[in-house]
Amino acid sequence: MAYATAQLENPASLFDVFLRDIAQGQPSTSCYRALIKIGHAIHLEAGTVATYDHDNDMIAYLVSGATKLIASASGGREHIVAFHFGGDLISIPAGTWHAYDLRALTHTHILLFPANDFVKATADEPSFSGVLLKNTLNALHRSRDRAVGLGRKNAAERLASFLVEMVERQGQAVSPPLQLELPMSRRDIGDNLGLTIETVSRQFGDLKQLDLIETAGRSKVILRDLDGLKKRAGHVGKI
Amino acid sequence: MAYATAQLENPASLFDVFLRDIAQGQPSTSCYRALIKIGHAIHLEAGTVATYDHDNDMIAYLVSGATKLIASASGGREHIVAFHFGGDLISIPAGTWHAYDLRALTHTHILLFPANDFVKATADEPSFSGVLLKNTLNALHRSRDRAVGLGRKNAAERLASFLVEMVERQGQAVSPPLQLELPMSRRDIGDNLGLTIETVSRQFGDLKQLDLIETAGRSKVILRDLDGLKKRAGHVGKI
DNA sequence: CGTGCCGTTGAAGGTTCTCAACCGTGGTGG
DNA sequence: CCACCACGGTTGAGAACCTTCAACGGCACG
Numbered sequence: 132m133a134y135a136t137a138q139l140e141n142p143a144s145l146f147d148v149f150l151r152d153i154a155q156g157q158p159s160t161s162c163y164r165a166l167i168k169i170g171h172a173i174h175l176e177a178g179t180v181a182t183y184d185h186d187n188d189m190i191a192y193l194v195s196g197a198t199k200l201i202a203s204a205s206g207g208r209e210h211i212v213a214f215h216f217g218g219d220l221i222s223i224p225a226g227t228w229h230a231y232d233l234r235a236l237t238h239t240h241i242l243l244f245p246a247n248d249f250v251k252a253t254a255d256e257p258s259f260s261g262v263l264l265k266n267t268l269n270a271l272h273r274s275r276d277r278a279v280g281l282g283r284k285n286a287a288e289r290l291a292s293f294l295v296e297m298v299e300r301q302g303q304a305v306s307p308p309l310q311l312e313l314p315m316s317r318r319d320i321g322d323n324l325g326l327t328i329e330t331v332s333r334q335f336g337d338l339k340q341l342d343l344i345e346t347a348g349r350s351k352v353i354l355r356d357l358d359g360l361k362k363r364a365g366h367v368g369k370i
Numbered sequence: 371m372a373y374a375t376a377q378l379e380n381p382a383s384l385f386d387v388f389l390r391d392i393a394q395g396q397p398s399t400s401c402y403r404a405l406i407k408i409g410h411a412i413h414l415e416a417g418t419v420a421t422y423d424h425d426n427d428m429i430a431y432l433v434s435g436a437t438k439l440i441a442s443a444s445g446g447r448e449h450i451v452a453f454h455f456g457g458d459l460i461s462i463p464a465g466t467w468h469a470y471d472l473r474a475l476t477h478t479h480i481l482l483f484p485a486n487d488f489v490k491a492t493a494d495e496p497s498f499s500g501v502l503l504k505n506t507l508n509a510l511h512r513s514r515d516r517a518v519g520l521g522r523k524n525a526a527e528r529l530a531s532f533l534v535e536m537v538e539r540q541g542q543a544v545s546p547p548l549q550l551e552l553p554m555s556r557r558d559i560g561d562n563l564g565l566t567i568e569t570v571s572r573q574f575g576d577l578k579q580l581d582l583i584e585t586a587g588r589s590k591v592i593l594r595d596l597d598g599l600k601k602r603a604g605h606v607g608k609i
Numbered sequence: 610c611g612t613g614c615c616g617t618t619g620a621a622g623g624t625t626c627t628c629a630a631c632c633g634t635g636g637t638g639g
Numbered sequence: 640c641c642a643c644c645a646c647g648g649t650t651g652a653g654a655a656c657c658t659t660c661a662a663c664g665g666c667a668c669g
Contacts, residue, residue, distance in 0.1 A: 228605040257493040272463040281520035282564030325521030366467040
């Protein structure tokens with residue numbers, strides 16, 4: 132099975148970024164070599180799918196770019212389970228109930244590891260497995276928070292939640308008003324929130340009319356009232 | 371802050387069960403002592419909530435019984451993020467967007483640990499942190515599979531998915547037809563699937579009429595046609 | 610035997626989906 | 640340079656699904 136659609140010019144540099152960002156404490160050289168051996172540096176064009184062994188869980192480190200993790204249900208329905216940005220550690224489940232694919236939203240550089248091998252290789256590096264665990268817990272908590280939205284919130288609350296999450300994850304605080312560059316399409320947003328593109332579009336319209344946001348072009352969103360958005364998101368707890 | 375609503379007669383025995391099931395390789399005595407120091411053995415009656423420090427992530431080991439993890443959104447809406455059964459390792463997020471509570475469905479014995487301390491105490495025990503990571507990944511994958519259901523499936527598919535998951539997690543294969551003892555109420559099921567009790571009830575009715583299941587009393591369900599249920603669940607992939 | 614909770618069933622209403630047409634932009638080729 | 644096309648996004652009307660509101664049934668418990 133072909134792992135890489137296109138090998139990077141200089142794969143080693145990706146590993147260096149990875150090790151610098153993930154393993155703060157320098158890993159042993161044996162661990163380093165093991166990771167290089169099992170890892171594959173991949174370069175994806177926007178819109179292309181990462182190819183890998185779907186029968187095993189995978190772990191990916193997103194060096195740069197943005198990706199979406201897609202789950203397919205029967206009837207051609209797709210659900211975007213998560214979006215990822217540079218620096219994220221991604222867990223890709225082997226398909227059990229649903230088939231999962233990782234697709235690039237922009238030019239993307241990633242490192243792909245079989246999860247089992249990755250865990251084995253890093254088991255003796257507490258700093259490493261700690262980061263991995265922390266990251267997985269984060270993903271779990273985000274997934275749960277989003278599940279609450281899917282189960283118990285209406286379209287307005289879902290889009291507000293989405294924008295708040297996006298600004299918290301990748302918003303540059305240039306200074307209020309906050310500016311957001313969304314790398315995903317309306318369809319992607321809908322597939323993430325369990326809504327149709329039409330509903331997403333109408334919700335964007337409502338937010339504009341309420342002066343909570345402005346849009347510029349297809350991907351730029353300016354948040355004029357973050358607190359208003361958070362109220363609209365229907366969260367509970369620390370706002 | 372009070373951690374335990376009722377201390378067990380013999381807390382040490384719970385720890386023994388925990389160590390036997392989770393840490394297959396015997397942990398060092400220092401690790402053992404550290405865990406006993408930070409852990410709290412708790413006994414919960416059905417319907418009561420575990421009390422703990424909500425400002426920190428917690429990790430719980432469910433020795434026996436069944437619990438639900440509840441997220442609260444604004445407007446008094448509740449969503450059940452996960453159900454747990456004996457032997458499960460539970461991650462309870464500190465409230466960020468939503469407030470989380472762990473509530474017992476039946477007589478329940480659990481061990482509660484602050485997540486940070488737990489990770490620290492077990493960092494040097496690869497077998498331990500491996501189990502923890504594996505468990506967290508499982509929870510993540512389940513959460514994602516359920517998110518797909520919440521986002522892209524109708525009521526019929528959701529209930530079928532639910533029953534299939536339940537039988538896979540705690541169904542005794544006495545012999546087909548499979549028998550299932552559901553410790554949760556219709557409301558709990560609805561709160562988990564993002565449906566009202568009425569819709570859940572109607573879906574149960576439909577399943578009975580289609581001869582896919584039988585019900586006996588409030589909690590017993592007999593699955594007459596597991597493959598039929600799986601088809602109805604709208605999964606993709608290995609069936 | 611009454612009370613209360615859980616579950617079931619029915620009718621009306623609302624939110625979102627579906628279907629369809631239209632608009633704006635970016636890229637291509639004549 | 641402009642016309643054309645493809646694609647993503649917007650807007651509108653009708654239909655579907657689930658929710659809401661309401662009444663009722665049944666089992667457990669005092």
